[in-house]
Amino acid sequence: MSSVNASITLVIPSALSSLCRISSGPPSGTLRISADSVRGALAELARQFPDVHVRLCDERGNPRPHINVFVNDDHVRTRAGLDTPLAAGDTVSLLPAVSGG
Amino acid sequence: MVAQVVVTVGTKKGLFVLSGSATARRLNVAGPFFAGMPVNTTLIDQRTKTPKIMAVPSSPWFGTTIQVSKDLGQKFKPTKSAPAFAADDGRTLKNVWSLAPGQGKNELLCGIEPAALFRSHDGGESWDKVAGITDHSHARDWMPGAGGLCMHTILHHGGALHLGISTGGHYVSRDGGQSFAPENTGVGAGFQPNKFPEYGQCVHKIAAHPDHPNRMYMQNHGGFEEDPNLGVLRSDDGGKTWQSIAKGLPTDFGFPIVVHPQDVDTVYVLPLEPQTRTCPGGQPALWRSENAGGKWTKLTKGLPKKEAYFTVLRDGLDIDGGKKPSLWFGTTTGQLWRGRDGGDEFECVADSLPPIHCVKAAIV
Numbered sequence: 001m002s003s004v005n006a007s008i009t010l011v012i013p014s015a016l017s018s019l020c021r022i023s024s025g026p027p028s029g030t031l032r033i034s035a036d037s038v039r040g041a042l043a044e045l046a047r048q049f050p051d052v053h054v055r056l057c058d059e060r061g062n063p064r065p066h067i068n069v070f071v072n073d074d075h076v077r078t079r080a081g082l083d084t085p086l087a088a089g090d091t092v093s094l095l096p097a098v099s100g101g
Numbered sequence: 102m103v104a105q106v107v108v109t110v111g112t113k114k115g116l117f118v119l120s121g122s123a124t125a126r127r128l129n130v131a132g133p134f135f136a137g138m139p140v141n142t143t144l145i146d147q148r149t150k151t152p153k154i155m156a157v158p159s160s161p162w163f164g165t166t167i168q169v170s171k172d173l174g175q176k177f178k179p180t181k182s183a184p185a186f187a188a189d190d191g192r193t194l195k196n197v198w199s200l201a202p203g204q205g206k207n208e209l210l211c212g213i214e215p216a217a218l219f220r221s222h223d224g225g226e227s228w229d230k231v232a233g234i235t236d237h238s239h240a241r242d243w244m245p246g247a248g249g250l251c252m253h254t255i256l257h258h259g260g261a262l263h264l265g266i267s268t269g270g271h272y273v274s275r276d277g278g279q280s281f282a283p284e285n286t287g288v289g290a291g292f293q294p295n296k297f298p299e300y301g302q303c304v305h306k307i308a309a310h311p312d313h314p315n316r317m318y319m320q321n322h323g324g325f326e327e328d329p330n331l332g333v334l335r336s337d338d339g340g341k342t343w344q345s346i347a348k349g350l351p352t353d354f355g356f357p358i359v360v361h362p363q364d365v366d367t368v369y370v371l372p373l374e375p376q377t378r379t380c381p382g383g384q385p386a387l388w389r390s391e392n393a394g395g396k397w398t399k400l401t402k403g404l405p406k407k408e409a410y411f412t413v414l415r416d417g418l419d420i421d422g423g424k425k426p427s428l429w430f431g432t433t434t435g436q437l438w439r440g441r442d443g444g445d446e447f448e449c450v451a452d453s454l455p456p457i458h459c460v461k462a463a464i465v
Contacts, residue, residue, distance in 0.1 A: 013162070013163075015162075015163065016163065054164065054182075054183075054185075055160075055163040055164050056163065056164075058164070058193040058194070059185045059186045059187070059188055059190070059192075059193050059194065060188055060191075060193055061188065062193075064161070064162065064163070064164055065161070066161040066162045067162060096162040096163075097162070099161060099162075
């Protein structure tokens with residue numbers, strides 16, 4: 001596994017995009033960050049946007065039970081969970097589960 | 102000036118705020134706020150000239166926020182943070198079950214699931230763990246009930262801080278919240294081999310009148326045929342010991358219990374059939390005692406006479422502070438009921454809300 005951070009895209013739920021504002025630009029649900037794993041991507045989210053991270057992850061840094069995490073088209077549970085490595089150009093998507101009722 | 106009443110209704114799908122003249126037949130309904138998010142607890146904090154309404158939506162997707170309204174429920178704004186365990190604690194916030202004013206001007210206390218207590222000194226912007234109960238040596242022994250392992254009652258009373266935990270029991274701090282001890286003498290646990298353990302009871306709710314420090318009431322987990330006296334209890338020594346006042350009720354099972362704001366001897370419960378946790382016989386009734394549980398009166402005027410099988414949860418019943426106070430209760434089938442004049446006559450205020458988790462009412 002490479003320890004060099006890759007430039008990746010992080011997609012957060014649209015319901016939280018208003019909390020993401022980079023400098024003077026408009027809020028966006030799509031972030032460009034550098035990380036070498038999904039865990040690293042979440043840590044970077046916590047560093048840059050703590051108000052978003054706390055909505056998506058619990059105190060231990062794990063995604064909330066009704067949040068699914070994908071790398072490109074794969075759910076991370078089918079790969080290496082939060083330790084799934086990232087390569088340049090990957091897209092990590094944090095999506096609300098289809099749940100409720 | 103006509104008194105105004107404010108009623109907060111936390112539901113499975115958001116918060117509703119009803120307000121208007123206390124004598125009016127119809128109230129204004131605002132909401133839903135935090136649409137789609139369960140709201141398990143609210144607080145009408147009357148320490149400020151204009152009361153603050155606080156609510157805690159807990160989204161299954163996006164976690165928990167503490168929300169504050171300074172305009173009686175027209176708009177809400179989140180505080181900077183919600184209670185949270187340290188990353189290395191091992192526990193994570195599942196839900197918020199209770200909010201209560203603290204003793205300082207901006208102090209708040211918050212009871213959560215898994216059972217733990219947090220304190221804020223700045224109106225909910227930041228929170229610190231109350232270690233005396235959260236890290237109590239008993240804490241890892243407490244077990245979740247059907248609703249989860251929750252700290253649902255926070256009550257400053259008689260110079261002490263009383264907590265209700267399901268299932269953990271009644272804990273009290275008599276040193277300003279530094280240390281806590283179980284005080285459950287007479288509080289039964291019909292679901293354990295030892296019916297009267299030191300702790301581990303499934304306390305459902307605790308209530309008291311602020312002017313009478315020694316008197317307290319408890320709705321405990323009852324409904325055991327072999328011992329029908331575990332559920333509804335009274336303490337006359339500030340919570341140190343408890344005795345049954347269930348005689349005369351159709352069942353000692355239920356969730357909420359409230360005390361009349363002008364009469365410490367008048368107490369209300371809403372008994373439920375213990376297996377189904379719905380109205381006994383499909384006939385809902387609030388029960389009132391005017392002599393501290395010595396005798397009970399069934400209150401049904403205006404309520405459905407048959408085929409009504411709803412549940413009223415532990416925070417689903419409240420009594421406002423009026424001279425002739427109204428009882429307000431919300432059902433899991435989405436009806437909000439008002440019982441005027443201390444419950445003498447009921448009317449359905451709203452009949453098609455989402456399932457109701459909690460109701461708070463105040464004259465402001």
